[in-house]
Amino acid sequence: MAIENFTAADDLTPEQLAEQYPDNCDPFGIWYFINAESLRYKWVINDENGDAFTETTNHKTALILSDALKIRHEKINNGLLLNAEQQREINRALLIGLDSFGEIERVTNAIEVTENLTSIGKLPKSVHPLHPTGSADTVGMFVAAMRFMQQV
Numbered sequence: 014m015a016i017e018n019f020t021a022a023d024d025l026t027p028e029q030l031a032e033q034y035p036d037n038c039d040p041f042g043i044w045y046f047i048n049a050e051s052l053r054y055k056w057v058i059n060d061e062n063g064d065a066f067t068e069t070t071n072h073k074t075a076l077i078l079s080d081a082l083k084i085r086h087e088k089i090n091n092g093l094l095l096n097a098e099q100q101r102e103i104n105r106a107l108l109i110g111l112d113s114f115g116e117i118e119r120v121t122n123a124i125e126v127t128e129n130l131t132s133i134g135k136l137p138k139s140v141h142p143l144h145p146t147g148s149a150d151t152v153g154m155f156v157a158a159m160r161f162m163q164q165v
Contacts, residue, residue, distance in 0.1 A: 027054045038063035041083050043075045061086045104162050111155045117142045 025033075030045040034056075037044070042059045046068070056075035060066035060082065069075050088094035095103070120142050128135055 030054075036065075041079045041086070043072075043079050058082065100162060104159070107155060107158050107162065111152070111159075114151050114155065117144055 027045070027047045031047045034043060034045040036042075036046075036057070036059075038059065040059060040061045040063050042063065044057050044059070046055045046057045046065075048054075055068040055070065056072055057065050057068050058075050058078045066082070067078060069078065085094065089096070121144070124136055124141060127133060
């Protein structure tokens with residue numbers, strides 16, 4: 014068996030590793046690739062379809078990548094991971110909401126300035142925009158949601 018920190022310079026020959034770790038097309042499987050013509054010796058990790066996905070130079074890294082791909086695939090299948098389209102739509106909605114909140118604040122400030130600097134007095138309530146939350150924490154909520162979306 015290959016040792017965990019294997020590189021091409023360790024005890025087993027590339028031929029022995031290729032024999033021990035053949036490409037069996039297993040989803041998230043790890044196998045050893047030899048290309049004698051180009052002298053390429055690599056550990057290869059398969060994707061969920063059993064096709065070669067990525068390469069690395071040591072066995073330990075290949076194991077870590079394989080485990081990470083399994084976890085990611087499980088999250089996708091269980092609906093726990095958002096796909097790129099879902100992320101874009103949520104980000105778009107957050108930006109629209111943040112922009113709308115900004116516009117409400119701009120109009121509210123303009124009304125206050127107008128009322129204070131002119132002899133118009135108080136403007137009718139119908140002119141004032143409706144504040145969706147009535148709270149100054151709204152911007153913080155948008156920021157928290159945007160931060161979360163950046164991590165997904």
